[in-house]
Amino acid sequence: MSTILIRNATILAMGGEQGSTPFSGDLLIEGNRIAAIGPDLGDPPGSKLIDGRGRLVMPGLVNAHTHSGETFFRGRYERLPLELWLLYAYPLLMGPLLPPRLLYLRTLLLAMESLKGGVTLLCDDFFDPPHHDLDRLGTVFRAYEDAGIRANVSSAVMNIHPLDAIAHGRRTMPPELQARLDFGPPISAAGYIDYCRSALAAFQDKAGRLRFMIAPSAPQRCTPDLMLACDELARQWHVPFHTHVLETKVQAVTGQLFHGKSLIRYLHDLGLLHAGITIAHSVWVDDDDIAMMGAAGCSVAHNAVSNLKLGAGIAPLRRLIDAGVSIGLGTDGVCSNDTARIFDVMRTAALVQSATGPDHERWVLAQEVLKAATLGGARTALLEERTGSLEVGKRADLIMLRLDSLAFTPLNDIVRQLVYAENGASIERVMVEGEIVVEQGRLTRIDEDAVLAEIRQAMPAFLAEHAEIEARNSVFLPYFDEIHRRATAQDVGMDRYAGTRG
Structure with a gap:
């Protein structure tokens, strides 16, 4: 078993007794786990x-x-709300x-981008229509x-x-276009x-890092x-029930129109609002929704950058936190964010x-945001017992940053400077499961230059083909624009929603 001793570091544990208070000490790693944290751990033989x-x-x-399906569309779109953007990023006519x-x-x-930006765990809502294929999921x-990340x-x-x-949707789209969507x-x-079930049998805990x-x-x-049925299976396997809820006002209107209630209330009434559910976005939630979410102990993956780029709104983070909702941070896809950097988020x-309002006492603290980016994020993945903080017995998933970099000079407050000043440039080393996967800013498992060169060579043909797909789907754009305009103009019950006020 390999042993690594990190000596005389500044440690920010984000869990245990120390929490988010930095302290000086050593950290001992045995195999894939943290074995000890404290002052002067000695010199273990062979470490x-x-x-x-x-x-x-x-x-x-x-x-x-x-x-991950959006990764090749970095920088391709702007000034498109979600319902229009989907036509191109997730085209109807594929x-x-x-x-x-x-x-x-x-x-x-x-x-690669995630690891170099200090992300050791990501939750990939992989979408690969029109069929579900185990071989493609295996890819x-x-x-x-191969990259060495936890996912x-x-x-x-x-x-x-x-x-x-x-x-x-149906009343806006002309019948002749609806016929093309069979x-x-x-x-x-x-x-x-x-x-x-087949995917869980094939891939669960693969390499000790990967889960379905x-x-x-x-x-x-x-x-x-x-x-x-999805919820029942997720509970059986103790994996997240991960879904998108109330990202946009259009979705808020849709819930009221289809069910006569918010989509959060709809989930609650189905028995699906519980501690195992992770809700992506949660922008257009009202006070009743937030109370139900807090009582259920559910989690929210907050995608601040994507929500802004797609014009979805600003999630009511303070009220969610105060209600007891666990918060993680997500980039959403690279196409609606344009980076995979959690530091940006x-x-x-x-x-x-x-x-969101003049009451500065209710603005979020850097400490709360950093918790969301670490232990809170691990909670959304139902992996908080394995990762998300530096505690004895947990997996050795950690990053090392230089404190002599521009972001930390002068050094006033580590937590605040991580949130407000750092962008990932100070990262020197990244470790997952006790293995160093980034060293001096370079990936240890992957030939970065070769991979990037192969992608650049393949992109002209791929993007030309995608441009043809975009052209085919552009025929639907005026109608989805009208759907978006109709829904966002509706006032029925909308004054109750946090998204209208930020």
């Missing part, structure tokens, strides 16, 4: 010594919600399946395994037609659960029997909350 002087050691960051090699490289690129797992990976599902999952019979609840999670896309996109999440 590799790492000099921690002038270095900060802290838990690896957690990306609580992302989509092209051929991405070749396996590009599927692998797309996933690997996300893992995604292989990329994460929860889903195979997201929906079984309600897109026009039936959005307010005013996708055949949707997957059944039994069929999807059979697939998920259950991810019905959203309550308005999935039938109740599918949602309930931390800074944005902290700053934007200060614009």
Whole structure:
């Protein structure tokens, strides 16, 4: 068993007795676990010594919600709300399946950027229509395994037609265009659960770092029997029930129109609001929703940057935290964020909350944001017993940052400077499961230059093909624009929603 001793470092544990108070000391790693933390741990025989002087050691960051399928669309779109953006990033009229090699490289690129940015755990809501295929899912797992990152990976599902999952969909879209959207019979609840059981059997705890999670896309996109079957399986395997809820005002209107209640209330009434559910976004929640979420002990993956770029709104973070909702931070996909950097999300999440009202006592603290990026994120993945903080017995998932960098000069407050000043440039070393996967800013398992060169060579043909897909789907744009305008203009019950006030 390998032993590593990090000596004389500044340690930010984010858990245990020390919490978010930095202290000086040593950290001993035996195999893949933290064996001891404290002052002067001696010199264990055979251990590799790492000099921690002038270095900060802290838990690896957690990306609580992302989509690897968007990785090749960095910087491609702007000034599009979610309902219009989906037409291009997740087109209704799809092209051929991405070749396996590009599927692998797309996933690997996300893992590479994540690790170099200090992310040691990500939750990938992988979506690969039109079918669920174990071989293709295996390709995604292989990329994460090769990179050395910890990951929860889903195979997201929906079984309600897109026009039936959005307010005013059928009445707005002309019949001749609706006829072009005949996708055949949707997957059944039994069929999807059979697939998920196979995925769990094949990939659960692969390499000690990789897990499959259950991810019905959203309550308005999935039938109740599918949602309930997914929840039952997630509980059996103790994996997250990961879903999108109330990201936009259109979705808030959709819930009221279809069910006569908010989508949070709808989940609650189905028995799906509990400690095992992770809700991505949660922007358009009202006070009743927040109370139910807090009572259930559920988690929210807060995507501050993506919510701003897609015009979704500002999630009511203070009220969610005060209600007892566990918060993690997500980038969302690279296409709606344009980076995989959680440091960017931390800074944005902290700053934007200060614009939600004049009561400065209710603005979020840097300490709260950093907790969301570490232990809170691990909670959303149901992995808080393994990772998210530096505590004896937990897995050795950590990052080391230089404290002599610009971001920490002068050094006033480590936590605040991590949230407001750092962007990942100070990262020197990243460790997952006790293995150093980034050293002096370079990946140890991957030939970065070769991977990036191969991707650059493949992109002209791929993006030209995608441009043709975009052109085919642009015929739907005026109608989804009208759907968006109609829904966002509706006032019925909307004054109750936090999103209207930030």
